[in-house]
Structures are given as C-alpha cells and as structure tokens.
Amino acid sequence: MDCRHRQDGNAVDQSVGFSPLLAFKSIHAYCTELEYISVSGYSTGNYIIAFGKKDGTYAMPTKKPSGTNKTTGTKKRDVVQVKNPKSGNYVKIDRAAGTIVSHKKSKGPYKGVPVARKSK
Amino acid sequence: MIIYNPLDGDALTSSIPSNPRHCFLMTRLGAPVPDALINIRDVVTELCHEVNYEVIDASSRVTGRDFLLKIWRLIASAPLSIGICHEEIPAPTQANIYYEIGVAQALGKETLIIKSPNATVPSDFVRTEYVEFDHNFRNNFTSYLNSLSDQADHYELVADQLDRNPILAIDYLKRAFLISGDNRLRDKAQQLLVEAGLEDRARNSVEQLAANF
Numbered sequence: 001m002d003c004r005h006r007q008d009g010n011a012v013d014q015s016v017g018f019s020p021l022l023a024f025k026s027i028h029a030y031c032t033e034l035e036y037i038s039v040s041g042y043s044t045g046n047y048i049i050a051f052g053k054k055d056g057t058y059a060m061p062t063k064k065p066s067g068t069n070k071t072t073g074t075k076k077r078d079v080v081q082v083k084n085p086k087s088g089n090y091v092k093i094d095r096a097a098g099t100i101v102s103h104k105k106s107k108g109p110y111k112g113v114p115v116a117r118k119s120k
Numbered sequence: 121m122i123i124y125n126p127l128d129g130d131a132l133t134s135s136i137p138s139n140p141r142h143c144f145l146m147t148r149l150g151a152p153v154p155d156a157l158i159n160i161r162d163v164v165t166e167l168c169h170e171v172n173y174e175v176i177d178a179s180s181r182v183t184g185r186d187f188l189l190k191i192w193r194l195i196a197s198a199p200l201s202i203g204i205c206h207e208e209i210p211a212p213t214q215a216n217i218y219y220e221i222g223v224a225q226a227l228g229k230e231t232l233i234i235k236s237p238n239a240t241v242p243s244d245f246v247r248t249e250y251v252e253f254d255h256n257f258r259n260n261f262t263s264y265l266n267s268l269s270d271q272a273d274h275y276e277l278v279a280d281q282l283d284r285n286p287i288l289a290i291d292y293l294k295r296a297f298l299i300s301g302d303n304r305l306r307d308k309a310q311q312l313l314v315e316a317g318l319e320d321r322a323r324n325s326v327e328q329l330a331a332n333f
Contacts, residue, residue, distance in 0.1 A: 080281055082274065082277050082278055082281065083274075084274055085267065085270040085271055085273075085274050086271060086274075091278070093278065093281045093282065095281050095282075095283075095284065096284065097284065097285075098282050098283070098284025098285030098288070098289075099282075099285060100278075100282075116277060116280070116281055117277070118273055118276065118277050118280075119280075
C-alpha cells in the first residue's frame, strides 16, 4: 500500500525518521572502541542516545534533536505547516521533497515554519 | 491507493465508482431489527439528508458477488463510515461492525461511532470519535457533519503542498472530493497526473486508478 493513514487522517511517512544505525556509524567514526549504542524516546521524538563500552567507560547520555527537517548548511528547504482540524495539531510538510515530515504532538504551531493557507 | 482483495490478497485492478457525499452506515440489517436501532437509523438518515449526504448500507447494492468484497467496495466508495454500537445488537453483528470500522480507517475514511449510553466501546476504539445517542444527539451529530467540510479543506491544502509526491497528493484530493463532492478536485487530480507525466500509464495502473475517482 503506497500510503497508510493515522488516526488524525494524515498519511504516515515512515521514510523520514531517525536511524539508530546511522547514528551509530556516525559516532563510531569518531570512536572505534564503542561497543554498544542504545536509543530511547521514539514515542516523543526526543531521542536519548547512550553509547560506550560494556565496562561502563565512555558511557554518556546525549540528546539528539529529530532534525530531519532542519536547515542544513546554506541549503534552505521548502518546509511549511498546516493545521489538522481533526486533531488540532500542526503537520509539517517538506514541499521540495513532497513528504509529510512530522506531526506536532503538543498544541501550537512549529516555531519558524510558515503556515500554509488555502489560496482563495 | 492500492486496495488488496481480502479474499485472494491480490490488488484490485478495477476502479471503484465514487459515492461522494455518501455515508456508509453499519448496523444490524437482518430481521428482527430492534426498535431502538430503527429509530437511530431514521434520525441519522434525516440529519444526513439535511447536509446533502445520502445514507447507504450493505443492502443498498445487489452485486450477486461476494458479500465481503461488496462491503469493502462500498466503504471505499464513500467518504464517511458510521458504526452503531448498541446493547441490543447481537455480539456477532457488533463484531462485524467493528471489523468494518477498522477497514474504513485503514482506507483513510472518516469514521464515527454512534453509541447508546449503556453500550461499552472496546479499548481499540477509545480514540475513535463517537457520539452518544442521547438528548444532545441531533446537535452533536449535525456539528460533526458540518466539521467534515473543514477536513475536506485540510485534505486539499495538504494536497497542494505535495505536488512533488503526485500519488499521495491525488489520494488527498480524492478524500477531499468524496467529502465535498466538488468536481474541481477531480480536475485538479487529472492535472497533477499530466504534470507528473503519468497520463499515458495503463488504464488500470495504480496512477490512473488513483486519479480517476
């Protein structure tokens, strides 16, 4: 099925998201002695990453923003948000990529993201 | 949207005629139908007519083919599916209604449960919108029906942002069209198909089936 639907009526795009494997590879590039990485916080989107050696050294928790829709370098992405009347929450859409990036869990709009409105 | 046949698992490759501004009602149809259910059905039908929605159910079409597939196609054809939850509905019938609500949600339809004050809704449906059939029912149900136009506007707005993802945009336009019945949305879907260079695909291709609603 090319698209599935959430309770609030918006399609779910699972191609955009945080990858523990990519995070591990990135961290491993700086420290080849790493033996484990654990990731939590999938439900909230505020990922807590713990990594280090099995004997406890190097273990340090850090927080990684979901960041999939952030401006990277000088390349600005065409991101807008719309309000879903069913849930009352905002949905962020990357127009350039043609994907629904994320659904805000709390009330209010995303900061710094323009709200798209229906053209009259 | 690709719909898989529940009987053999293969994709449906024939188009499903749209029933814009229709409501698929899921309730007990076979006799004996309790008076309370007849009353709920009458009120729902009356209120739907007031906002130009027609009520259909599993007995509305005679196809001579499989009953389950007919229900799937009816659900897929309409924008709204309403299930009734009532203590006088026998358990097997109520189970069928819950199954059909699940099908409707998986197909991206608007769903609503109308429950009697004494009926208990299973935990999987606690987040599904419901309206109690009590003295406020007329107001609450009318208010729900009126809110559907906002949802159609939302679907069109999302589709407008997704022109780089034409099949998803077309699926949103289809949902907006089924709710509103606005033929302009059909034209918009065809335009998206042309702009994406997909208009030459086979008539029963995923792209053509999606856009010919």
